[in-house]
Amino acid sequence: MTDFPRIDAVLARHDRNGTRLVQILREVQEQLGWLSPATLSHIAAGIGWPRAMVSGTASFYSFFHTRPRGTYCVLWSDNITDRMLGNTDLMDAMCKKLWLEPGRVSEDGLVSVNTTSCTGMCDQGPALLVNYRAITRMTQARLGEMVGLIRNQTPVAEWPAEWFSVEDNIRRKDILLGHELMPGQALKAALERGPQAMLDEIKAGKLRGRGGAGFGTGLKWEACRNAVGTGDNPAHYVVCNADEGEPGTFKDRVLLNSYADLVFEGMSIAGYVVGAKKGLIYLRGEYRYLLEPLESALAARRASGLLGADILGKGFDFDIEIHLGAGAYVCGEESALIESLEGKPGRPRIRPPFPVTRGYLDQPTTVNNVETLAASCLIAAHGGAWYAGHGTEKSAGTKIFSVSGDCERPGIYEYPYGVTVRQVLDDCGATDSQAVQISGPSGICVSTEEFGRRIAFEDLPTAGAFMVFDDTRDMFEVARNFAHFFAHESCGFCTPCRVGTTLVRNMMDKISLGHGSPYDINELFKLHRVMQGASHCGLGNSACNPVFDTLNKFRPAYERRLKSLDYEPAFDLDAALSQARQMTGRDDAAAHLTNEAEA
């Protein structure tokens, strides 16, 4: 086939190495538009993998297309914050203008329009991806223009540049965002200390993981450092988790956009401590537009001797490579991320063994959040004692919040740990707030009476999301949006999460349509208990959190939807006839069953 030379070029660039399959698939798709059966067979033969494994990986990721996807693939970010900014109306209008049904490719193969999970632009939505390029601040006016460009088949590269501009919106800086380190300064300090002393400083600085779980970074690095590599190619690895998929979180995007050197430097310090020569950044597919700038930043560091062989003349060899994800929230879980780095579906592994002993390519691997790695530079430069002097007893340092939703100044806010929810609300200009979703759907929903609580591992731990809802918002709809998110993102490996997230979503839809009863509310509690105890990873364990929190704190939002407080049949007789009506082309009164209430 004519496409094969182009596929072969991609395969050659990746040494026909199957563990690089996700990168191979992405690059091939960027050239060919989609991954046809023949393409997958050719790739499988090229890397020497069973074809079923290649199609198994390709079909796992939302951004890979194993069916033709249309010349223009439009995906609307569907986080609750995008909804609050009116994305539903905009998407409906777009579909109408293009004569399209969501999710279907137009008859002429020109365009498809659908939703996607949060693209990390919550402070500048409604956001979308067109052919996987991020677009922010969508308006009705832009919509008309965009539809015109699609109809005229103007290449996305020629669309107005301002549509693609992504703002940092940094509103409050503290020690990290306000750092005054020169590139190489922190790394030099680390190399002068030596790996063990550097590790001791990280421990003295009480640095904890910024991805939400708060595991001690020093302990993680120490376990990785002490673990022994195995097999023919023993090695240690550093992985930077930039798969920022938790809806409402976008601080890593800003760190990688404007503080990339600090992140790379943190990875290098981690590499020096654990004894790694290679670091990998797993960048979420939604941030594809950051790939080229990050590659340039890496090249600049290599040119100035901060990456590569014998860094700063201290005999330390280290380099960094960027891998892109392809639309799978679960890959934010560290062992799923490693599976993805190895070219497989992002399915969380059975643990133990943990990645620190058997991670990437079965070698000792430390997986750290972008912000954690950046913060490690401050400790290298200023010492652990200085760092531990910020924040609280158990939460040293600062935390970056991604503030979005109902407030005047959404964006990036850095605070010392221990700040109250109320303080952040005041600073971002939020009024009449009824709730804040801390740390995204898998986090905690706090209500007005809890605004005095502090954000720190001692009280409210967070990965960074801070979504504000004022008193005009319907907290049931917030929880329903999150239920849809989890059902879409469940990897499907374990039963409680695969089926449970869909059952929860269906029940929330049922309540939303006015067919719910108190029985369904009890069912939601029951599913929460089953999923929390039995799920394979954090996704399933926390998937019911938003439902559980809003049920406990905003019960009236549910109850006012219940038609009766005792019994309501789930089955809608009239809706059941819709297929028959469609087949017979009828929609007259006699083709409908009358609702008792209306009769």
Added chain:
Amino acid sequence: MSNELTFQLDGEDISFTPGQTIMQAAKAAGVYIPHLCWHPDFPAHGSCKLCTVKVNGRFGSSCTMEAQAGMSVENRTAELDDKRRTLLQMFFVEGNHFCPSCEKSGNCTLQATAYELKMMSPHFDMFYPDRPVDASHPDILLDFNRCIMCSLCVTASREVDGKNVFAMGGRGILGRRIHINSESGKLADTDFAVTDRAASICPVGVILVKRKGFAVPIGERQYDKTPINEQVKEPTA
């Protein structure tokens, strides 16, 4: 033996050897822990979650957790069997399971486990997924309507048959399914053979041998006479 390693399973002492999982030790002792995706001949998959137990008060999968001396494990408690019943109901509503017309009835682990746990109804609304069957192979029929995603066929084909006929792919409730190792996606276009270990590993009625239907009448099948919890130990010759 005084230095024998033991843990408590529902109050009963179970001895184990270092490295054994709770499931392996229980099986060796003849104690039944409900499970679907686990098979003694293969590494644990850990997906069905039916073997979830409570170890020192915390939930865990007994097929993946190593036994430790002195640990206290709850297995057949009302709380855990309740959860297991819900998990079984999840299996029944996510697929299309019609036991009365299924060739596997009486030999099916899912059915036998549902009887064991006294599952009386599917409880939730059925999903009625659209899962095409594959009858392309001359000797084997694949009916994915009954698939429980245990991956045993994937593992058996890879590790015993050395063929990789199957792989688990896709994501979530709609996407996750068995992928067949051919461009057409048809079993006939693979090197699968009826003599493969993978052809006889399926715990439910997905992989069926053609022209062998109902060779043993219903009523005389594996789980018809003896419940699954009494068939823990391999029959000794």
